[in-house]
Amino acid sequence: MKFSAKPVKGTFDVLPEDMELRNWVRNVISNAYLSRGYTQIETPCIENLDLLTNSEGGENLSLLFKILKRGNKLDFNDLSENALCDLGLRFDLTLPLSRFYANNRNELPMPFKAFQTGYVWRAERPQKGRFRQFTQCDIDIIGDKTIYAEIDLMLTVPKALYDLGFRNFTIKINDRRLLKELVLAAGFTESQFDTVCISLDKTDKIGTSGVISDLQTKGFEDDTIRQLISSLEIDLENFDSPYARDLKKIMDVTAKYYSILFDPTLVRGMGYYTGPIFEVVSDEFKGSIAGGGRYDNLLSKFQNESVPAVGFAIGFERIVAILKERGFTIPKRDKRKIALIVLDETFTDKAIALSESLIAQENIAAIHYVNKKKLGKKIEALEKEGYEKIQIVDENTTEESFKSI
Structure with a gap:
């Protein structure tokens, strides 16, 4: 019996050239996070199923990969x-971070500024830019209830995108509490809010007419739907609440550095968001390339007290896809790459010694090959x-041969 060599649908193999690009992207993002005081952590890929299914993870709960008992x-x-x-595979990095913090809080500073990069899994319908296994790059601030945590994120994630070569992007921002005011004022009930949000979250994919049809399919009254759609055209200045004033402050500071706008239709799919929510959209990709929000109640699942928290995640796979479509070339590396080829096996030990000596130098990467055929192609x-x-490598090759490198 012959088995298929193709990876599981919705996953992908990474070739050396692509791996080099992915590592470069990961390093640029990490350096941007580190430069603003975020420290790196790592969490397991597997979490207890009861935690995952009680996470308010929105539609992602229907996309869980579950693991049989053993x-x-x-x-x-x-x-x-x-x-x-x-057990189940994690569908994002936020829930694992919350569990991580609750488990290790006595050893962590307050506020805690963390970042992590890793694979997450969702049983998606695979399509361009959407996989079943993909990488997220998250930064989070735990323990800061002020809007300055949001501002810090607003200046850090765009900095990473800027360092990656992105210029034509915009931050969209909303607040779940303002959105809730609009939904309830239109005539929907509190219990219907999450259902309405699931429909509104599809606006960028199916448009306003699609959202209306989706809400009609769910059995809501036409007058209520029309009232909601009409109210979503409201400007931020029309809200008279502390949430709106905080949002305006965040926008005023961020706008000095990056493009940002208020979008009352912005929802974000996770049900655990409690305040400001935000996305980064690019002219080069249909959909967001980063997103996040405040989730002040998520840590209360692990302890009696509520701990404020807010996070922002970069869509790593989408960034890599855009760079590949551009034909992007990684900037010149610091290390110089040298290859030693042995045609006569008599000189193999010499080649190994030379390569080890070269590698010991900080700015050189070296390899050696024993090669007797197709030298030109090699x-x-x-x-x-x-x-x-x-x-x-022959009898005349010495370390002096590489002094000019």
Whole structure:
């Protein structure tokens, strides 16, 4: 029996050239985060299923990858979900961060500024820019209830995007509390708010007419729907609330550095957001390339007290896809790349010693090959990989041969 060599649908293999680009993007983002005082952490890919399913993760809860119990724990006489599964793959990095903080808070500063980069999983319908396994790059601030936490995020994530070469992007911002005022004022009930938000969250994909149809399909009255759609054209100045004033302050500060606008239709899919929410949209991609918001109640799942928190995530895969479509070339590397080729195996030990000596120098990366056939093709391939000097090792080769590198 022959097996398919293709990766699972919705996942992907990463070729060396793509891996180099991904590492560069990851390093640029990490350096931008580090430059503003964020410290790096890591959380497990697997979480307890009861935590994931009680996370207010919106539609992502229907996209969970669940893991069967193992060994004696697995009882096929009971086919209910709780009997069969006890773990799941994380669908974002925010929920794991909240659990991480609750578990380690006595060893962490307050406020805690953290970033993490890693794979997350969602059982999506695969399409361009949307995978079942993909990387997120998150920054979060835990323990700061002021709008200056949002402002810090607003200046950090765009800085990372700017360092990656992005210029034509805009930050969209809203507040879940302002959105809730509009939804309730239109005639929807409190219990219907999350359902309405799920429809509104599709605005950028299906347009206003699509949202209206979606709400009609859910059985809502036409007059109520029309009232809501009409109210979403409101300007921020028309709100008379402290939330609106805070939002305006965030925008006034951020606008000095990056393009930002108020978007009353902005929802964000996660149900755990409690205040300001935001996305970054680019002219080069249909949809957002970064997003986040405040989630002050999420940590209360682990402790009695509520701890303020706000985060922002970059859509790593979308950034990489855009750069590839541009034909982007990674800036010249600090390390010089040298290849040593051995045609006569007598000189193999010499080549190894030379490569080890070269690698010991901070600015050089070296490899060696024993190669007797198709030398021209090998040299051509090495040049394509970025090797600047290709040296055939013989009796005359010494460290002096590389002094000019």
